[in-house]
Amino acid sequence: MSESTPRKKGKPNLTEMRRSARSFALQALYQWSVAGQSANEIEAQFRVDNDMSTTDVQLFSELLRGVTAGSKDLDEAYRPFLDRPLTDLDPVELSVLRIGAYELIHRLQVPYRVAINESVDLAKIFGATESHKYVNGILDKLAQRVRAAEIRARRAAD
Template identity: 90%
Template sequence: MNDTTPRKKGKPSLTEMRRNARSFALQALYQWSVAGQLVNEIEAQFRVDNDMSATDIKLFCELLRGVTSGSKTLDEAYRPFLDRPLADLDPVELSVLRIGAYELIHRLQVPYRVAINESVELAKVFGATESHKYVNGILDKLAQRVRGEEIRARRSGN
């Protein structure tokens, strides 16, 4: 996967830096899942081979390490909502789902809608034509289960 992260002139916003971190994390996770390379080697390679000056490095590392170390638990969290075996998922879809699940479960400071939307955007850029719809549906169901209180509070206007 190539670096398709857009670059703008001037100081990047925090939102852009986080979006770039997710984009790089997705690419690194894809490499991890397809090539089976060690996480610390992938992280070092990404830091050397990419301009990460407009990237939230801390978030990139958290996502890369958190998703790889917790992939089995993350997979189990959304597995009930899949319409096919986990092994049949495209590696990009799988990596996007893992990032979204990680953020929904472990990054509670990120609103559930942001976690889902960021994953959908990754799927639009890197995934197959309709994969963003699939990712959205799975993560929405997971959010209902792991962020139900937040969702209910938002709907009631609190």
């Protein structure tokens, strides 16, 4: 997975920079899960091999390090919602779920709908044909458990 996120001309906005960070993080996590390299090695390699001038590098690093360090806990958080064993998940799908779970659990400043939508978009770009639907369903159920107050408040406001 050596694709990079396409860039628009001009200065990117914060949303684009974060989207790029998530895209690079997904690719790095895929490499981590398949090749077994350390997160430090992968991060250094990505910073050298990719133009990250329009990327939120801090978010990239946080996602890569947070997901690799907490992958077991993240997997346990969404495991009850899976319809198959964790070992049967495609490495891309697994990495997308881990990013989404990490953001839902640890990045409370990111609205739950944004965390889910960004993960669904990653699955659409990098995953199998229907994986985005699977990712959406799993992360929606996880959000209902870990962001219940936020979801209630949003529904009350609507």
